[in-house]
Amino acid sequence: MAGRPPGVQVQAEAAGLIQRAKLRLLEMHYQSKVGHIGGNLSALDILMSLYHFRLGPDDKFVLAKGHSAGALYVTLWTVGVLSDEDLRHFHGEGTRLSGHPPLQGIPEIIFATGSLGHGLSLAAGLALGKRLRGEGGRVFCLTSDGEWNEGSCWEALIFLAHQKLDNLTFLVDLNGMQGFGSTRQVANLDPLADKFRAFGVKTVEVDGHDVNSICSALESSDGPLAIVADTTKGCGVSFMENQMAWHYLPMSEEQYQQAVREVTECGKLSVTA
Amino acid sequence: MRQAFCNGLVQQALLPEFVFLTGDLGFKVLEPLRDALGPRFINAGVSEQNMVSVSAGLARSGLRPWAYSIAPFLYARPFEQIRNDVCFHNLPVILVGNGGGYGYGVMGSSHHALEDYGCLLTLPHMRAFVPAFDSDVSTMIPALMQCDGPVYLRLGLSEEPKGWPIPEYAPWRRLLRGNGSVLAGVGPLLGGMLPALQQLGEDVRPEVWLVTELPIADVPEEFIASVRRTRRLFVVEEHTAHGGFGQMLAHHLAAAGVSLDSFIHKHALGYVSGLYGSQKFHRAECGLDPASIVAAVSVQ
Numbered sequence: 001m002a003g004r005p006p007g008v009q010v011q012a013e014a015a016g017l018i019q020r021a022k023l024r025l026l027e028m029h030y031q032s033k034v035g036h037i038g039g040n041l042s043a044l045d046i047l048m049s050l051y052h053f054r055l056g057p058d059d060k061f062v063l064a065k066g067h068s069a070g071a072l073y074v075t076l077w078t079v080g081v082l083s084d085e086d087l088r089h090f091h092g093e094g095t096r097l098s099g100h101p102p103l104q105g106i107p108e109i110i111f112a113t114g115s116l117g118h119g120l121s122l123a124a125g126l127a128l129g130k131r132l133r134g135e136g137g138r139v140f141c142l143t144s145d146g147e148w149n150e151g152s153c154w155e156a157l158i159f160l161a162h163q164k165l166d167n168l169t170f171l172v173d174l175n176g177m178q179g180f181g182s183t184r185q186v187a188n189l190d191p192l193a194d195k196f197r198a199f200g201v202k203t204v205e206v207d208g209h210d211v212n213s214i215c216s217a218l219e220s221s222d223g224p225l226a227i228v229a230d231t232t233k234g235c236g237v238s239f240m241e242n243q244m245a246w247h248y249l250p251m252s253e254e255q256y257q258q259a260v261r262e263v264t265e266c267g268k269l270s271v272t273a
Numbered sequence: 274m275r276q277a278f279c280n281g282l283v284q285q286a287l288l289p290e291f292v293f294l295t296g297d298l299g300f301k302v303l304e305p306l307r308d309a310l311g312p313r314f315i316n317a318g319v320s321e322q323n324m325v326s327v328s329a330g331l332a333r334s335g336l337r338p339w340a341y342s343i344a345p346f347l348y349a350r351p352f353e354q355i356r357n358d359v360c361f362h363n364l365p366v367i368l369v370g371n372g373g374g375y376g377y378g379v380m381g382s383s384h385h386a387l388e389d390y391g392c393l394l395t396l397p398h399m400r401a402f403v404p405a406f407d408s409d410v411s412t413m414i415p416a417l418m419q420c421d422g423p424v425y426l427r428l429g430l431s432e433e434p435k436g437w438p439i440p441e442y443a444p445w446r447r448l449l450r451g452n453g454s455v456l457a458g459v460g461p462l463l464g465g466m467l468p469a470l471q472q473l474g475e476d477v478r479p480e481v482w483l484v485t486e487l488p489i490a491d492v493p494e495e496f497i498a499s500v501r502r503t504r505r506l507f508v509v510e511e512h513t514a515h516g517g518f519g520q521m522l523a524h525h526l527a528a529a530g531v532s533l534d535s536f537i538h539k540h541a542l543g544y545v546s547g548l549y550g551s552q553k554f555h556r557a558e559c560g561l562d563p564a565s566i567v568a569a570v571s572v573q
Binding site for chain 2: 103110111112113114115117118121122123124125126127128129130132133135151152155156158159162163
């Protein structure tokens with residue numbers, strides 16, 4: 001799972017991988033009867049890009065938007081860290097895989113997150129730690145967009161810019177939806193990328209469902225870097241896309257079957273030609 | 274005490290894992306530490322939530338972060354960061370709160386720390402250290418540098434009476450002998466009471482025990498024996514009753530089957546008159562000043 005940007009020849013492989021992950025994510029959420037599927041579908045392409053084409057042994061990752069744990073678990077399953085058995089017990093009694101990333105038992109999960117506004121500071125601490133210890137590698141962090149309502153995110157932004165943490169890349173899953181409304185309706189921060197730039201942080205904007213664009217942006221190691229990834233909540237399932245309800249709802253059998261059909265039939269998923 | 278704290282840390286500056294973060298405080302005190310640590314001294318700005326989570330990230334990287342601020346800004350503002358990022362993960366982050374209790378005096382309620390260790394000790398793995406004397410700080414620092422989990426260090430002003438023979442450091446120390454009741458207390462304020470208590474006749478004078486590490490553990494047999502003998506216990510602390518040392522000790526004694534005829538707990542009461550003043554003023558309003566304590570223990 002390291003450092004292999006997807007050229008044309010691996011696009012088909014990436015599409016196949018992501019389709020498999022998406023189907024498994026749907027199955028997992030259907031079996032467990034849990035929500036948060038919308039935000040998981042918006043983040044999945046980013047996580048898959050990170051784990052399959054960017055993260056190397058010296059790199060670290062923090063999932064600040066802990067409510068996308070399902071997408072992280074499935075991604076870790078695709079790289080062999082979690083088993084089918086693990087996923088089957090997702091969200092159940094006595095599971096290793098709680099609704100938000102767990103404290104222990106999975107070394108790839110460095111921090112248990114779930115309360116918003118912590119992850120970026122944690123990642124900044126890891127990046128500063130690397131610098132002070134003279135270690136190579138890079139730290140990556142995925143935040144949500146609603147998460148930027150939290151004041152602590154801005155504290156972290158000030159800190160990582162001022163400390164010039166050039167080994168830190170953070171991404172925003174900009175799906176435009178949050179807990180009880182669209183990000184524009186609730187606490188409008190548009191355009192978020194310009195705000196990062198105003199703090200002196202190099203910022204690029206990408207299509208968060210285009211593996212090539214994501215991977216190109218992730219390759220950069222020039223200064224603290226923000227990647228604002230334009231995404232669609234519920235991406236790939238027509239009746240879920242941009243629907244608030246899919247932040248919360250579990251799927252009925254009929255809905256699950258339709259979602260599987262759509263993802264299966266969509267052969268050109270996640271990769272641009 | 275801050276001077277002793279700074280000096281003690283300067284002596285540790287060569288330790289490559291040692292990182293110090295401040296929430297933009299330390300003027301005229303921490304400059305020598307800043308100079309000694311160079312890039313490992315980080316002014317994190319006025320942003321305690323970020324500072325605590327960054328500290329957790331540093332600790333996760335194998336470093337040994339100390340995070341410093343005025344006590345309430347350090348434990349109350351970023352409580353969730355302390356809970357989720359430091360304590361849940363059992364990371365060795367040393368949180369240093371300056372001005373325990375009413376330490377910031379007339380600066381007002383925002384600057385007081387009346388429920389700090391009580392709140393923090395509800396969290397997993399957390400331990401609190403409340404040095405009473407400058408020499409305690411010097412002893413604690415090398416030990417804390419090796420700690421294996423989260424720590425809260427509550428700093429105040431040393432109130433060491435001149436010429437008083439301070440016993441070698443221990444979490445529980447007997448500072449005065451007497452045949453009256455038993456008096457146990459936390460942190461610096463006990464030091465300021467010693468001269469007045471010493472003046473009391475031997476039959477009235479309490480046996481005084483100082484406690485500097487919480488939650489209480491390894492309660493000395495001698496202390497328990499004295500409590501069993503006198504059956505009268507006074508507890509003093511510059512902290513609220515809830516979650517305080519008094520409650521911890523009462524719980525411990527009840528579990529150990531030690532019965533008492535009287536249990537008097539003197540503790541912080543907030544703002545009794547609604548007026549503000551020095552640390553001394555607020556202590557007196559709570560009955561935590563030497564004269565009030567002497568009067569209380571003198572009642573047979």
